[in-house]
Amino acid sequence: MELSQRKRMILQAIIEDYIATAEPVGSRNIAKNHDLGLSAATIRNEMADLEDMGYLEKPHTSAGRIPSEMGYRFYVDSLMQRYSLTVEELAGLQKSMDRKYDQLEGVISEISDVISKVTHYPTVVAFPRENKSRLRSVRIVLVEEKLALVVVVTDAGVVKNRQVRFSNAVDYAAIDAVSSFISKNLVGLCAADITPARMMLMYEAMGDYGELLKVVVSFVMECLREDCAKVYIGGASNILNNPEFSDIDRAREFFSFIDSRENVSKMLSLMGNDSDDISIKIGSESGVDEMRDTSIVVANYNVGDKLRGKIGIIGPTRMDYARVVSSLEMINDRLGEILNRILGQ
Amino acid sequence: MELSQRKRMILQAIIEDYIATAEPVGSRNIAKNHDLGLSAATIRNEMADLEDMGYLEKPHTSAGRIPSEMGYRFYVDSLMQRYSLTVEELAGLQKSMDRKYDQLEGVISEISDVISKVTHYPTVVAFPRENKSRLRSVRIVLVEEKLALVVVVTDAGVVKNRQVRFSNAVDYAAIDAVSSFISKNLVGLCAADITPARMMLMYEAMGDYGELLKVVVSFVMECLREDCAKVYIGGASNILNNPEFSDIDRAREFFSFIDSRENVSKMLSLMGNDSDDISIKIGSESGVDEMRDTSIVVANYNVGDKLRGKIGIIGPTRMDYARVVSSLEMINDRLGEILNRILGQ
DNA sequence: TGTTAGCACTCGCGCCTCCCGAGTGCTAAC
C-alpha cells in the first residue's frame, strides 16, 4: 500500500524531530513546529494509521510516537534529503585533510578521526585487503648477516615489506639465487595459484637454499592473502553523547564489542559488498546481535586499482542519516584523491 | 610520625576491603571479617586517628571510611603484598603468549590485550621511541622509475623503511650518488647533530640530486627523532566494570581522553622515567586533570639495547594494585623474552 | 466525507516524605 503524500510529510516530520530530540514526538508538536496546515487532531489520525502500517511505534500509551526500523528504512530510502555541510564545517574539514600524509594507514586513520569529529559518531575503518592481487616482484635486501628486508610488490601497486631474520648467516649468492628463482616461478601468480604441493616442489628444487626460500615465500603468501583485515576505530567516545547510551550496561555492551578487532572486522565484512555506493544497515539489519539498536553507514573506498577498504560510521538507530551520508560521501571522494596522490597515480 | 603495627594492620584491612567492594568500610565489618582480636570500638578509635593523620576519608558522616590518596600511596609503598597469579590464570596467560608473533607492533598490542584480560583494566602501550639513536646505514632501493624504498638502520638495531615517490624519474646513478653521499656524511650522527645549516650545505653540494637527497634525509631525521610515540589502547571497555565509572559523564570523560592518541602519549611520557622498575601514579599524582581519580601503573620494556617502550594499566584509584603490579611484572618479563626472540638476539 | 475542536482518560516522571539501617563519636564501666 502506497503512502499518501500527506502521510509521507508527516512521517518525515516525525522522524526528523525524533532524530533531533531523541524524545517521542506528539501530534501537537508536529502541528506547531512544521507548517503542514493541518491540525493536531488530523495528524493524530494519520499517526494512528502510520502506526498500524508499521512505520511508527509507541513506547507507551501516553507518549508520542517513535519511528520503527521500517520507518527509518523508508526514510533513508525515500524521504531523506541530502544535508549540505556548512561553510565552516567544510573549511574545518579541508584543514584537517590538507595535512601532509605519507603512509597509507596514517591517512586512513586520520581521516577516520576527522569523520568522527564532523559527524559526532564513532567511525570504523577496515584497511584495504588484497585478495586477488598478483605478485609483480620480490626484492630481498640483506641488511646484516642474518637480517634481510623482503619487499613484495603486487600488481595493485602496493608495496609491502618485512624484516626477516635467519638462524644462519646468509650470503649474497643465496639471496640472488632465491630472488631469481622467485622471479621465474612466482611472478604473475595470486595466492590461490601457489598450492602447498607446488611449494614443496620448489623447496626441494632449491636444495640448500630451501629454508631461505620458505621464509620468503611464506611472507609473499601473506601479502597476497591478507585475510584478517586490520581495523581502526576513531572517536568511540562519541557514542556516549547519545542518550540511548546513557545506560551504563548498554554502553558497556557497545564498548566491549568495539574493543575487539575481530568483531569489528567481521561486522564490516558483512556489509557494503552489494553496492559500490554507500550502504546503510538499520538496527537488526546488520545481523550482529550486539549492534541490534545501532545503525551503521558504510562506504567503500578504493586504493589504486584492485584494493578496496571500508569506512563506516556507527550511531544509534536514531542517527542523523542525512548528515552522516553526506559527510561520508564528501569525505570518501576526497579520500580517494588523497590516496591516489600518495600512490602517485 | 610512625604508624603503629596495629594501625598498619587496620589500614591495610580497610584498603583491601575497599578495593574488593568499592563500598566505604565500617569498623564493625573490619572487626568481623579480619581476625585482628580487636573490638569494633577500638578499631573505631584507630580509624579516627588514621583519618586525622590523612590516610582515610569519610564520604559523609554516617558512612564508613575510604582510603585517601595518601592512604593508597602508603599501601603500595609499605603494606601491599604481591599477589600470585593462580595456576589457571598462568595457564591462560601462557597460552595467549605462545602464539607466533612476527611483527613488533603486533606482539605488543597483543600483549596489551592479554594484560587487559588478566587484570580487567584497560591497558595503554607506547611503542618504543628512539631519540638518541645514531644512523648506522641507509639503503635506497629503486622499486619503479619514480618509486623507491628507503631503509634506515639505527645503531639500536632497528630498521625502518618507507616508500618514497619522486616527481621525476630517478636513475641508478642518482641513487648511488645520494647513497654514498649519506654514508660519508651522516652515518654515526644522531638527530641533534644534523642541523638545518648542515642540511642546507649538503643540498647545495649535491646540485642536481639535491631534491632526492632532501626527501631521503627528511625521512632519516624522522627515524632518528620519532617524537610522537605511537600508542595502542587495549580493553578500554573494562573501565566500565568499575562502579566509579557508572556515572555516564565520568565514563565519557575517560573515553574522550583515551580516544586521543596525543593525550595518552603525553600522559605516558610523563611517567616511569625515574626508575627502571614499575611506577605507580595514584589519582592526582599523574598530573593529568582528566585522570584525577584514576591510577596508572606503568612498566618500561626494552627492545634491544637502546629502545624502550612503556606499558601501563589504568584503573580507578581503588585499583587492585597488588594484582596489577604482579601481573605487569610477570608479563613484562615474558615480553622481554618474546621481543628478544623476535629480534633474534 | 474529511477536518477539527473538545474532552475524558492514561501513564511516565519528578517530587516529597518517611523510614530504615549502617556507621559514628562519646561516655562510662571493666
Next chain:
DNA sequence: GTTAGCACTCGGGAGGCGCGAGTGCTAACA
C-alpha cells in the same frame, strides 16, 4: 587501654501524589 552501650547522623530506597504530555473518541462543522 579496651570494650559495651547509646544517642545521633545521614544517605538511600520505598511509597504516594500530582503534573503534564499525549492519546483516542465523539460530535460538530465545512
